[in-house]
Amino acid sequence: MTTELTRAHPPGPNARGARRAATPRLDPALAHLSLPSVRAYRHMLAQEEFAATSWRRLISVHLAALAGTEPPDPARPIGRAHSGDDADSTVGSAWATWVHQLHDLDHELAGYRESALERLARVTDELIARYHQDPSRCLAALPHDRAAPGR
Numbered sequence: 279m280t281t282e283l284t285r286a287h288p289p290g291p292n293a294r295g296a297r298r299a300a301t302p303r304l305d306p307a308l309a310h311l312s313l314p315s316v317r318a319y320r321h322m323l324a325q326e327e328f329a330a331t332s333w334r335r336l337i338s339v340h341l342a343a344l345a346g347t348e349p350p351d352p353a354r355p356i357g358r359a360h361s362g363d364d365a366d367s368t369v370g371s372a373w374a375t376w377v378h379q380l381h382d383l384d385h386e387l388a389g390y391r392e393s394a395l396e397r398l399a400r401v402t403d404e405l406i407a408r409y410h411q412d413p414s415r416c417l418a419a420l421p422h423d424r425a426a427p428g429r
Contacts, residue, residue, distance in 0.1 A: 302407035
């Protein structure tokens, strides 16, 4: 039985004059995954994106706190290194190194988050294409043990 959802529609104006969306296409790179695996992969990517965003927020807070604070006097030595090195370490250079490392980490996390978002969009498109092919597959995402309405 062909329904309105399973029929492919050519792009063109609908009754309201808007263009119809193109039929979603399956991604051959994800063809080896079952529907539950695609859902699980999408969930994992969403968690990765959330984690990267959370870490970036923490780094941002640290950088903002450091920007609002005067660094210690870099000329004030804090002592010799335990390794016997003759060079004195300074608080200022350690401070600058930390700020630089935080900026580098933020940049790396931004790239990772962008990559996760791109993969997340690709997997979401795959789910949409699979559901478009067979709308009854959406029902598999519902809990199996739900009570009947009115109970």
